[in-house]
Amino acid sequence: MIFLGIDIGSLSCDAVLIDEEKNILASSVILTGAKNIESIARAKKNVLDAAGIMEKDIRSIIATGYGRARVKEKDAAVTEITCHAKGIKHVIPETRILIDIGGQDSKAMLLDPDGNVVDFAMNDKCAAGTGRFLEAMARALEVDITELGDLDKGATSDLVLSSMCTVFAESEVISLIACGTEQKEIAKGLNRSIAARTHSLVKRVAGNIDGLTVSMSGGVARNKGVVKAIAQSMNLEKINTPETPDIIGALGAAIIGFEKIHR
């Protein structure tokens, strides 16, 4: 039996196929774009083609992410919080604190030793500190979003962006550029700002993180600069990141489908 998880987020649409042993057969990450129904179909086709599997062989489809209700063929919709927790438990089982920064949400979750969510906190009213935020900042810095992760290399200043509203932060970045501040210093400032905000979310779910393994999922976990800044802010040597952090939600969804059939 084959199980499909689809995570349709605001920025990316991810799909994962797993088999009876919970092995990942194929995964796909594409931009959601303006037409999410088409993105869902494309992500699904990508994983079916890559794994050489027919649609009729799929036993269960679980949808997650903001567009979860839009996945017509789903067997169930589950929130990304539950799915990310399930997915990280599969790849980094010792995780007790999970940080997931996605396209328009950042979340901190406290997990019990079995990987169940015990508490969670999400960003408040705006998208500050999320993937959308980084996208806007990359635009202001005139770099590709994939370059942001290494952009702070060699930065030495203690610059922190004072405003964390995406719109105001973008203006602040533009002002810093106008003042001649180096790109790497601005990038470091951005990372520190995101780290402070993320650390605050973690504190809301766990006052004391001593001895708890901290992991990070979601597309922003690919940004080494942000991950490093969060680790520094939390006084950690490192934060664990899966090899493919952006598919953890879809992986968790697929595993939930597997568990629903096998329980």
Add this chain to the structure above:
Amino acid sequence: MMYDHFDNAVKGITDKLNQDPEGINARKKYVLELSRLGKKLYSKDENIAWCGVTAPFDLLGSMGVTSCFVEFVGAMLSSTQTADYFFEEAEDSGFATDSCAYHRAVMGAVLKNAMPRPDFIIGTSSPCTAGLAVMENFAHQYKKDFFLLNVPQNYTQDAIKYLSAQLEEMVRFVSDHTKRPLSKQKLGIALENFNASSQLLKEIYDLAKTKPSPVDNNILKDFGTVITLLMGTQEGVDICQAFKDELNHRIKTSFNHASKEKIRLMWIQNRIQYPFPINEMLDDLGAVIVVDELNDVTWEPMDPDKPFESIAKRMISIPFSMDASERIKHLQDLAVAYRIDGAINPCHWGCRQGTGIRGLISKGFKDINVPVLNLEIDCVDSRNLAKGQIETRVEAFLEMLS
């Protein structure tokens, strides 16, 4: 416009009730009575007082004054989706867009001359000073006299005496404006009704505590906050009786909702007022709000021989009047009594009750191992709603509890 709205509501609900004369229909009867109150407020034939939430509506009623708290209008404008026009008016006059929308809607209505013209205003320092400021503004706008009841935060003998004296002074203030003295007989009847309503409320809440609960996500929504407007009247007693009958009927007939109850929830403060399918979301996931924070009787019976002292005790005993530690203790007691699995704290934008003690409330529930979901939501101004984000938070919370 508003008079017509309430008049149409009265006619429509009366027709529906007449079509089902044998039915209990507690919620319909309740909404009918509130619509009648709305109609009276807008009729221009009554002595009208706009008040704070904790004002003594039974005492005012016994003096021939039709009274209501201003937030009732904010909620009503929101629930009928007519509030945006008034928000914009208030904002255009300088009100901050992230101030409490109950009061922003009221201020807009005042500025648009859409609030019934009061004869006077009775402000209360509890539950919130933002409401108080709006009422002062209201009094200024209509050039009406303003009387403040300063409700102490601690339940002490000195505090009770202090508030009793203010209530006596308030009666003189009201008499001066209405040219009618307080009738001890009428006050006695009002207090008798209040006591009968209180006793029925206790029985209603005891029924709601049963597991599975006979309540659904709507029937007792914001009930404790609003029923105080009617408790000094025979109609209030009748409505409480109808709710009790309905819950008993549901228990006897194995109300089918009860079998679906998987998660028992508490709703802190007030519900979301504009149409938003949160009840449907909760229903789908087998979650039932078995208790709202103010659905409780925290006062002793009113003593007709000591009316001011009794009313003062009651006003101070309302959890919103008390300091944070007492309010949290009350929440913890409710959590245990109702055997809840989790609590939702909507943290209404711009509200000190909602956001001011959020961390303390979370800690209070953590101490008794009850998870809390803090929502960042404007319960009145739907323009500030991030629907997808709220849905995800609520669903994730329910997934966590289940």
